[in-house]
Amino acid sequence: MYTMELNCPADKVKRRCIYTNTYTKAHSFFRAKTICKSKGGMLAKINDISTIQDFLSSSAFTFNHISSYSSSQYSSNPFERKTYFWINRTFNIIDNNKTLDRPIGRYSETSESIDENCIVLRYQKISVDHMASYERCFTESDECSSESAIPVCVDKHLGSDPSVIPSINDNNSSITSIHTLIDYSCGIDQDYHLMDEYCYKIYFHETTWQDAKAECERDNAILFIPEKTIILK
Structure with missing residues (x-):
């Protein structure tokens, strides 16, 4: 959005x-x-x-x-x-x-x-x-x-x-195309970030698949299962 x-x-x-x-x-x-x-x-x-x-x-x-x-x-x-x-x-x-x-x-x-x-x-x-x-x-x-x-x-x-909208010049980093104001928030929960149509939250710790699934469910969310063509950037 x-x-x-x-x-x-x-x-x-x-x-x-x-x-x-x-x-x-x-x-x-x-x-x-x-x-x-x-x-x-x-x-x-x-x-x-x-x-x-x-x-x-x-x-x-x-x-x-x-x-x-x-x-x-x-x-x-x-x-x-x-x-x-x-x-x-x-x-x-x-x-x-x-x-x-x-x-x-x-x-x-x-x-x-x-x-x-x-x-x-x-x-x-x-x-x-x-x-x-x-x-x-x-x-x-x-x-x-x-x-x-x-x-x-x-x-x-x-x-x-x-x-x-100036032309993009790869040799001049000071030239950009457009400055957009993008709202990545997902309601009041600041840990979730909007990407396309969904909100995502990343836990920066290792765990098992079952524990990760349970942790997401406690957050009223589901574990992200990527499709073949989806790449998180």
Whole structure:
């Protein structure tokens, strides 16, 4: 979860405050703008839809924490999952990060019916070594109203300033892309930290599996059992 403080830091380095909450969705562009305004911000102004990755963490663009996998491993079809985002499409903003290699590209096909303010994250089928696979991609959509979409809000004083997001330079550690204010808290228990959709607590002592399981249960939690594709960073 990203939280946008009502008063963003006012210092020499411009900081973009971002708010998005997957539980707050809107069925209309007007409602999305209203939600952002109620948070003291505005709907993010974006030209190239792939630059939404400059605004949000990669965890906002995951389907069950999996970025791509082979279709032969699953009997059901999870690749029809989609996530919708409301933005304020603005074509007069210049993307200064055109050379930036973003992990998620655009959908190879263009839909005939789109809403320029609606972005969808979906899968597209590709061929890797003559085998069918899937990868995530962005495209415009006209389904944000029918499916409900997540408003991407930013500080209203920075929403139209393209220089807020400078290019990343590996040779200059003083240059960063965006300063986000991320709330990792999980209620009043300060020992738990939010990662993606779950709260985790790590005990820094060795014990047996059974004792670890019992210790978690005493905390009204369950022992973490990672799936093959989940890696804690």
